[in-house]
Amino acid sequence: MAAYNDDSILVLLDVTASGELAKSAAGLLGAAAGVGTPVALAVSDAPALAGAAAALGATSVLVATPGAGLTVPVVDALVAASALVRPDAILVSNSIEGREVAGRFAARTRSGLAVDAVGVSRDDEGVVAHHSVYGGAYNVDSAVTFGAPVITVRQGAVDARADAVASPVVEQLAVTPSGRKSATVVSVDEAVVSSSRPELRGAAKVVSGGRGLGSGEKFVLVEELADALGAAVGASRAAVDAGYVPYAHQVGQTGVSVSPQLYVALGISGAIQHKAGMQTAKTIVAINKDVDAPIFEIADFGVVGDLFTVVPQLISALDAKKK
Numbered sequence: 001m002a003a004y005n006d007d008s009i010l011v012l013l014d015v016t017a018s019g020e021l022a023k024s025a026a027g028l029l030g031a032a033a034g035v036g037t038p039v040a041l042a043v044s045d046a047p048a049l050a051g052a053a054a055a056l057g058a059t060s061v062l063v064a065t066p067g068a069g070l071t072v073p074v075v076d077a078l079v080a081a082s083a084l085v086r087p088d089a090i091l092v093s094n095s096i097e098g099r100e101v102a103g104r105f106a107a108r109t110r111s112g113l114a115v116d117a118v119g120v121s122r123d124d125e126g127v128v129a130h131h132s133v134y135g136g137a138y139n140v141d142s143a144v145t146f147g148a149p150v151i152t153v154r155q156g157a158v159d160a161r162a163d164a165v166a167s168p169v170v171e172q173l174a175v176t177p178s179g180r181k182s183a184t185v186v187s188v189d190e191a192v193v194s195s196s197r198p199e200l201r202g203a204a205k206v207v208s209g210g211r212g213l214g215s216g217e218k219f220v221l222v223e224e225l226a227d228a229l230g231a232a233v234g235a236s237r238a239a240v241d242a243g244y245v246p247y248a249h250q251v252g253q254t255g256v257s258v259s260p261q262l263y264v265a266l267g268i269s270g271a272i273q274h275k276a277g278m279q280t281a282k283t284i285v286a287i288n289k290d291v292d293a294p295i296f297e298i299a300d301f302g303v304v305g306d307l308f309t310v311v312p313q314l315i316s317a318l319d320a321k322k323k
C-alpha cells in the first residue's frame, strides 16, 4: 500500500460514458497541484485512465471498480479513498454527477462542503475555496473549521495546469459497498450527439444569443458565429422562454454556469441573472445596439450596433482569416 503525502489533495475524476476522462480533469488536477500533491481517484474499468490522469499531473492514481448502481458506488469509493489518503481537501467537478457525489459524501462523512468554487488556495489553516457570487458582483472565500473541505470546482474556471507525472503510483482501491439504496442501471442507451459543436458546460468558447435575435429562425446567426469560432451555443433566458432554443442552452442563474476563455453575447442586455452564469469568462465580447446595456459594464470588447449588420461581417472576417 502506497504512503500518501501530508499535503495530499484527493481529486475525483469525472469519467465519460465512453470511459475517457472528462474535460474537467485538467482544471481539477491543476487546482490540486497549486495547493498540494494531487492524488486522483478514478471509478472506472477503463485501463487508460491512470495514464491520462498522470499526464494531467496526478502523482498517484487510485482505481476503483465501478459497482452496480448510480452515484452510491462512487461515494463508497470516495469514502474509501479519503480514509486511505487522509487528504487536506477533496476536489470534485461541479458537474451534475459531481455535485451529487460531493453532497452525499460530505453528509456521510460530516465534512464541510463548498460548492461552485472558481479557484482554491491555501492559508495557514488549510485549503480555502474562492467563489464568484451574486452575478459576479462579489468574490467570497470559504473554509471549513474542521476536517478536509469537500470543494466542487466550476468547469473551465481554473486555468492552471499541473506538470505531467512520468511514473505515477497506481493503486487498486478496495471498496466496501455501504449497502445504501441506489438507483439501479437497468439498461444504457447512448444518446447520439447530432451536433459537432462543443458542449456548453466546460466549453472554451461560447457564443450566446438573447431576445435581440428576434426569432428562432434568426437565432441561426448565433450558431453560424459559434461555428466560425468553434464555440458552443448559449442563450439568455428570454431567448429560451421565447422558444428560440431549448432550455439546455440557457446560461445564467437558473441555467448553466460557464467560465470560457471567450464569451460573445449577442443581443443580450446583461441582467444580473444572466451575468451570474458567465461573468467569470476570461474575455467578454458584447454586441448590442443599446449603448447603455448593462452587458457593456463587464465587456472587455463592446460593439454598439445592430447585430444583424455586425455579426455577418464578423463571420466573413473570420472565414477570410481561415483561407
Ligand code: FAD
Residues within 6 Å of the ligand: 209, 210, 211, 212, 213, 235, 236, 237, 238, 239, 250, 251, 252, 253, 254, 255, 266, 267, 268, 269, 270, 271, 272, 273, 274, 277, 287, 288, 289, 290, 293, 305, 306, 307, 308
Ligand atoms: P432583454 O433584456 O430583452 O435584452 C435584449 C437586448 O437585445 C437589449 O439589450 C437590446 O438592446 C438588444 N437588441 C435588440 N435588438 C438588437 C439588435 N438588432 N442588435 C443588437 N442588439 C439588439 N436570464 C438569463 O439569461 N439566465 C438565467 O438563468 C436567468 N434566470 C433568472 C432567474 C430569475 C429568478 C429571474 C427573475 C430572472 C432570470 N433571468 C435569467 C431573466 C433575466 O432577468 C432577464 O430577463 C434576461 O436575461 C433577459 O434576456 P435578454 O438579455 O436576452 O433580453
